[in-house]
Amino acid sequence: MAPNEEHVTKLVNADPGLPRSNPTESYWQHIPHPLANTQSPTLPIEANYAIIGSGITGLSIAKTILEKSPAARVTILEARTLCSGATGRNGGQMAANAGEEYMHLAAMHGPEMAGRIAKFTLRNLERMQDLIEEYDAVGVSEMQRLHKLRVFLTAGKFSEFKESIKRMEGDHPSLRGLYTILDEQTVLKLSAQDFGIHGAAGGALIPAGTVWPYSLVTKIFADLLKKYSDRFTIETNTPVLDVGHDPKSTTPFPYTLRTSRGPLRAGNVIYATNGYTGHLLPSLRGSIHPFKGTMTVQDPGTLVPNQGKSVSWGFHYPPTHDPETGRSGFGLYYLGQSAKTGYFYFGGENARVDDTISADDSFVGENSVSHLRDVLPRFFGENKSTAWKLVSSWSGIMGFSSDGLPLVGRLPSSISGRSGGREWIAAAFNGYGMANCLLSGEALALMALGERVDWLPGAYGLDEKRLGSVLTAPESVKALTAKL
Numbered sequence: 001m002a003p004n005e006e007h008v009t010k011l012v013n014a015d016p017g018l019p020r021s022n023p024t025e026s027y028w029q030h031i032p033h034p035l036a037n038t039q040s041p042t043l044p045i046e047a048n049y050a051i052i053g054s055g056i057t058g059l060s061i062a063k064t065i066l067e068k069s070p071a072a073r074v075t076i077l078e079a080r081t082l083c084s085g086a087t088g089r090n091g092g093q094m095a096a097n098a099g100e101e102y103m104h105l106a107a108m109h110g111p112e113m114a115g116r117i118a119k120f121t122l123r124n125l126e127r128m129q130d131l132i133e134e135y136d137a138v139g140v141s142e143m144q145r146l147h148k149l150r151v152f153l154t155a156g157k158f159s160e161f162k163e164s165i166k167r168m169e170g171d172h173p174s175l176r177g178l179y180t181i182l183d184e185q186t187v188l189k190l191s192a193q194d195f196g197i198h199g200a201a202g203g204a205l206i207p208a209g210t211v212w213p214y215s216l217v218t219k220i221f222a223d224l225l226k227k228y229s230d231r232f233t234i235e236t237n238t239p240v241l242d243v244g245h246d247p248k249s250t251t252p253f254p255y256t257l258r259t260s261r262g263p264l265r266a267g268n269v270i271y272a273t274n275g276y277t278g279h280l281l282p283s284l285r286g287s288i289h290p291f292k293g294t295m296t297v298q299d300p301g302t303l304v305p306n307q308g309k310s311v312s313w314g315f316h317y318p319p320t321h322d323p324e325t326g327r328s329g330f331g332l333y334y335l336g337q338s339a340k341t342g343y344f345y346f347g348g349e350n351a352r353v354d355d356t357i358s359a360d361d362s363f364v365g366e367n368s369v370s371h372l373r374d375v376l377p378r379f380f381g382e383n384k385s386t387a388w389k390l391v392s393s394w395s396g397i398m399g400f401s402s403d404g405l406p407l408v409g410r411l412p413s414s415i416s417g418r419s420g421g422r423e424w425i426a427a428a429f430n431g432y433g434m435a436n437c438l439l440s441g442e443a444l445a446l447m448a449l450g451e452r453v454d455w456l457p458g459a460y461g462l463d464e465k466r467l468g469s470v471l472t473a474p475e476s477v478k479a480l481t482a483k484l
């Protein structure tokens with residue numbers, strides 16, 4: 001029996017808690033960065049901007065504020081080691097899903113906004129690649145510019161996708177030519193030549209990339225710490241326990257962040273807390289919920305050629321539910337290959353709902369890993385499920401929102417429960433952080449500095465209409481139960 005609404009409601013509304021102190025180790029972090037445990041000898045007393053979270057969003061916010069505001073003192077507070085959240089444990093895919101989502105977005109927000117979102121994510125990916133080059137991080141982050149082969153495993157999914165692309169291209173001629181649609185035979189023909197994909201109903205190629213986000217983010221943090229040593233600190237192993245505001249304060253620091261190492265007073269509080277947001281902001285529980293993903297690194301040996309410089313893959317299928325095991329497949333697998341080693345980085349969700357709507361990355365569901373080992377070789381025409389060596393496996397926590405879009409902007413007091421108006425959020429990237437976080441962080445930082453930002457899609461904002469209608473716990477339950 002599919003999990004009932006009551007149970008899913010309980011899960012999405014649960015307190016995600018603080019990031020677990022003993023997370024699984026991701027392959028990306030096997031060699032921790034020298035700054036993994038960086039912190040000041042004593043916690044700073046004050047900061048103009050206190051940013052909670054040291055993932056790519058926290059990085060982007062800090063970088064923008066430091067660059068734009070020469071006097072601003074910035075402190076990042078991180079519960080665990082540097083970049084140990086989703087950014088340090090993801091699939092490394094730099095790809096947008098604008099075309100796939102276009103129909104849905106156009107139905108929800110109209111074609112103009114759907115087009116703005118598509119263009120924003122594409123621009124974000126370009127910015128990622130520019131940033132990697134600007135910081136001379138192509139080598140260290142193993143960045144590859146390539147094509148992503150989106151594979152549709154059923155005729156129904158393929159025709160929905162084609163319909164969505166057709167509509168997007170009709171509404172926005174500037175987006176024409178981005179996707180190259182491939183029929184089943186062409187996807188299979190790739191297989192004869194290059195060991196491509198078996199079992200597809202069709203596919204499409206789109207410009208994309210792959211990256212090692214942990215090494216990129218930690219490298220840039222190191223540069224920023226050096227460049228702005230007099231006014232920027234990162235306090236790892238410093239969970240924020242709660243946030244308070246003194247409306248009577250006459251200082252520039254009316255907020256107090258209570259941490260495991262004592263209080264920090266701040267002028268602005270910025271939440272870059274992704275799937276854990278609901279712990280510090282209980283009003284957002286349910287509208288944002290954690291979603292646990294599993295990743296594997298698998299070694300195909302010499303059975304599959306190394307295509308890591310030219311292609312990555314995504315596999316789309318209709319969501320499934322197995323009443324016997326209680327496990328659900330959430331409709332997507334993602335795959336990249338290391339150009340250096342030929343190892344496959346393969347992820348996708350197939351687990352019980354209690355293991356999926358969860359903020360606990362301290363263990364990997366055994367079934368999730370065996371499922372990923374079973375599925376991957378079959379896409380390449382291998383019938384032996386565990387033929388390939390498992391190099392590594394881990395879990396990580398994404399932030400999902402009820403309407404599938406990030407939340408970027410100033411928090412109203414109805415959400416924070418506090419006056420002051422200087423609390424900000426950039427969170428819930430719904431599994432597509434590499435296509436959203438960098439520019440979302442930049443936009444948020446500029447807003448916090450008082451600048452007008454007209455290039456962030458309005459649908460990412462926190463107006464009362466969104467908060468009262470589509471950004472709610474019942475909407476999360478509706479979206480999830482449709483997939484279970």
Ligand SMILES: Cc1cc2nc3c(=O)[nH]c(=O)nc-3n(C[C@H](O)[C@H](O)[C@H](O)COP(=O)(O)OP(=O)(O)OC[C@H]3O[C@@H](n4cnc5c(N)ncnc54)[C@H](O)[C@@H]3O)c2cc1C
Pocket residue numbers: 018019052053054055056057058077078079080083084085086087088089090091092093094095238239240241272273274275276277279280292293294295334347395396397398399426427428429430431432433434435437
């Ligand atoms: C398994 C997996 C695979 C993924 N694959 C891809 C992919 O291939 N491509 C893609 O685009 N996206 C992918 N994603 C999503 C992507 O990684 C995220 O969207 C992105 O990294 C979010 O970045 P962030 O900085 O907002 O959050 P995070 O990187 O999660 O950072 C949030 C930080 O906040 C800290 N924190 C939270 N609460 C507190 C607190 N109270 N006190 C102090 N610190 C706190 C956490 O410890 C964490 O370090 C994947 C995610 C996972 C988990």
